[in-house]
Amino acid sequence: MDTAAAEWTAHPDGRHGRRAGRRFGAWAAGLLFLAVSVVVGCRAADTDGVTPVPQFLAFLPWLLVPTGLGLLLAVGARWWSGVVWAVVLLGLLAWFIEPYGKTGQPGGRPLASFRVLTSNVEFGQATDALVAAVRRERPDLVFVQECEYTCDARLREALGTDYPHRAAQVAAGSAGSVILSRFPLAAAEAVTGTMAMPGAVADVRGHAVRLQLAHPMPPLPGHVDLWRRELGELRHFAAESVGSDGRTPVILAGDFNASQDHAAFRRVLDTGLRDAARLTGHGRDPSWPARTTPAFGAQIDHVLLSTDLSARTARFLDLADTDHRALLVEVTLHRRG
Numbered sequence: 001m002d003t004a005a006a007e008w009t010a011h012p013d014g015r016h017g018r019r020a021g022r023r024f025g026a027w028a029a030g031l032l033f034l035a036v037s038v039v040v041g042c043r044a045a046d047t048d049g050v051t052p053v054p055q056f057l058a059f060l061p062w063l064l065v066p067t068g069l070g071l072l073l074a075v076g077a078r079w080w081s082g083v084v085w086a087v088v089l090l091g092l093l094a095w096f097i098e099p100y101g102k103t104g105q106p107g108g109r110p111l112a113s114f115r116v117l118t119s120n121v122e123f124g125q126a127t128d129a130l131v132a133a134v135r136r137e138r139p140d141l142v143f144v145q146e147c148e149y150t151c152d153a154r155l156r157e158a159l160g161t162d163y164p165h166r167a168a169q170v171a172a173g174s175a176g177s178v179i180l181s182r183f184p185l186a187a188a189e190a191v192t193g194t195m196a197m198p199g200a201v202a203d204v205r206g207h208a209v210r211l212q213l214a215h216p217m218p219p220l221p222g223h224v225d226l227w228r229r230e231l232g233e234l235r236h237f238a239a240e241s242v243g244s245d246g247r248t249p250v251i252l253a254g255d256f257n258a259s260q261d262h263a264a265f266r267r268v269l270d271t272g273l274r275d276a277a278r279l280t281g282h283g284r285d286p287s288w289p290a291r292t293t294p295a296f297g298a299q300i301d302h303v304l305l306s307t308d309l310s311a312r313t314a315r316f317l318d319l320a321d322t323d324h325r326a327l328l329v330e331v332t333l334h335r336r337g
Contacts, residue, residue, distance in 0.1 A: 099283030
């Protein structure tokens with residue numbers, strides 16, 4: 001009798017096991033949807049929220065993966081409201097994956113063309129790789145982030161003849177930055193930040209172009225407010241330089257530690273600057289972390305242009321010994337109007 005009762009309660013048809021499996025699948029799907037919903041909700045509300053939301057926002061397109069997994073779990077669990085939840089999330093993600101920012105070309109005739117390269121050399125470790133890339137690609141303007149003392153000395157030694165003009169704030173570790181130029185440079189006020197963000201005015205074949213290097217703090221846990229404040233400083237610079245009179249063309253380039261899915265970075269774009277990668281059809285190509293790009297990553301390195309500058313091409317370059325890809329852009333200056 002005991003054996004027969006045990007066999008009867010074991011549910012030989014597996015119905016009890018299937019019900020437990022469906023409950024587990026529904027719970028797992030719900031947790032995935034909840035996490036994704038918090039991040040997508042902040043994106044929809046145009047806010048970066050608090051840790052860990054800013055960190056996940058950098059990888060917003062990749063949230064399709066947990067959402068798709070949750071959808072499979074919901075279907076397997078026959079949790080139909082969960083399926084609807086997943087479809088809504090997928091629709092919102094598809095909407096926000098569309099690159100952000102203005103496009104279009106200046107209407108004035110071309111005045112001068114030149115090449116701009118920006119590179120984070122990670123504590124100076126990739127300086128030799130950068131020198132090789134500069135010699136190969138021959139940009140006219142080079143924005144270098146995390147250039148410490150040995151990096152600065154190496155750039156002077158290797159590139160000083162070809163790039164006699166510079167705006168530099170050299171410091172230890174990640175704090176130093178340098179702008180190298182074939183064109184004459186005049187001094188300009190730097191943007192205040194924990195890490196150096198020098199500026200200059202270049203004389204591009206008789207036309208003044210305002211140059212500004214960007215390197216705000218990353219949104220590390222406990223430092224999100226600082227990251228947001230330093231991006232706000234860059235937004236303030238852009239609003240004053242582009243929005244007030246707009247007489248001088250502006251190039252704002254560097255490691256922004258932010259992607260188009262961060263509200264603080266979109267505020268910078270909303271001043272009227274345009275992302276060169278977006279203009280050339282590469283608005284979602286990742287630049288960091290270099291070891292997993294282009295398969296996985298976030299685009300946090302940017303070259304932003306005012307409306308009288310156009311981008312003909314943009315390419316991300318792989319450099320050894322740094323966690324960032326460099327960005328090379330062919331830029332054309334146009335007559336206003």
